[in-house]
Amino acid sequence: MKAIGFRTSLPIVEQDSFIEFETAKPIPGANDLLVKINAISVNPVDFKIRQNSAVNTVLETPKIIGWDAVGIVEAIGANVNLFKVGDEVYYAGDITKQGSNAEYQIIDERIVGRKPKSLTNTEAAVMPLTGLTAWEILFDRIRINPEKDKGKAVLIIGGAGGVGSIAIQLAKKIAGLTVIATASRPETIAWCKKQGADYVVNHKDLISSVREIGFEYVDFILDFVDTNAYWDIMVELIKPQGHIASITGSSDPITLNKLKNKSASFSWELMYTRSMFQTDDMQEQHNILNKIADLLDNGTLQSTLNETLTGLTVDNLKKAHQLLESGETIGKIAIEF
Numbered sequence: 001m002k003a004i005g006f007r008t009s010l011p012i013v014e015q016d017s018f019i020e021f022e023t024a025k026p027i028p029g030a031n032d033l034l035v036k037i038n039a040i041s042v043n044p045v046d047f048k049i050r051q052n053s054a055v056n057t058v059l060e061t062p063k064i065i066g067w068d069a070v071g072i073v074e075a076i077g078a079n080v081n082l083f084k085v086g087d088e089v090y091y092a093g094d095i096t097k098q099g100s101n102a103e104y105q106i107i108d109e110r111i112v113g114r115k116p117k118s119l120t121n122t123e124a125a126v127m128p129l130t131g132l133t134a135w136e137i138l139f140d141r142i143r144i145n146p147e148k149d150k151g152k153a154v155l156i157i158g159g160a161g162g163v164g165s166i167a168i169q170l171a172k173k174i175a176g177l178t179v180i181a182t183a184s185r186p187e188t189i190a191w192c193k194k195q196g197a198d199y200v201v202n203h204k205d206l207i208s209s210v211r212e213i214g215f216e217y218v219d220f221i222l223d224f225v226d227t228n229a230y231w232d233i234m235v236e237l238i239k240p241q242g243h244i245a246s247i248t249g250s251s252d253p254i255t256l257n258k259l260k261n262k263s264a265s266f267s268w269e270l271m272y273t274r275s276m277f278q279t280d281d282m283q284e285q286h287n288i289l290n291k292i293a294d295l296l297d298n299g300t301l302q303s304t305l306n307e308t309l310t311g312l313t314v315d316n317l318k319k320a321h322q323l324l325e326s327g328e329t330i331g332k333i334a335i336e337f
Contacts, residue, residue: 001025003102004317005062009054012047012321018314021062026098026106033083033109034075035091039121040100040312041068041305041334042320043129043162049095050321067093069100069107070115070125080109082286088115090289092128094275101317103337110282111275113289116296123303124296126332127166130304131292132285133247133271134167138175140284141267142220142243150176153215155237157206158224159197160188162332163247165304167222168195173300180210180218182225191330195304206233217242228252238264245269306331 010017091112158164159181171177181192182203201209217239223246235258245267295301309316
């Protein structure tokens, strides 16, 4: 099968930052699906792993990245019971295994959902990773209860990005929260409002911007940009007994003690935790993806697709990574095979 990967970590503009190669079609294990891939999308995790996983080394076997995919089940393992051959599926993959930038992929059925029937392949391909991340940060990490927490305020830092776009929709339409999103350009402000944000504030002067719209503090904060850069701002804006959650990691230690007087909570969210550690509730990602598919099919949620490229090619992957690395993308980019 055709695949695109890399042997060493190089700047995306270098000729061999991605290479096309042929490799054997993978064979599914007992709990796996073999999926013929029809479309993928790209996420910041893709370029971060490309930049950091083969520094100053040359891999004998090229590494295939990419974790969002839509396709059709071509074969199943002996213990598979959630899907059958011919099913259309979508998923965000497993960071410990070869990725979706290939014609075929094997994937554990417990982290796969049914493709939303009403969406095209590209519209569906952009939803798994960001949808799972946003759902988990709201409902598994902060544990928002739509009945108890309805109307409370959430600040979403990075509202126009892939995760921010679907987090706005889930926070507004499913959790019933008052949504404040950050953006600074006219096009990103318009995008956040389109997703359902009640307010859009300028991340360049965040404390003043939030208070100018009438909020001294907010109940919840979701950081999708930079934990270290926004830490003191989040500490100031979080309501006493509120909850901050982040997906971005931290290059320097976070001073959690700054939350003590407010008795505020902090959580990390990593969508890959369940598959990395084979957690007892790993199949919950299957359930979440199916819930999101239902919400997309009934029109409650909208796909965050904003740009489509055609063809599994080195050039298209380079272009997609360059766009992501610019930090200027809005919504999601998909590649249709």
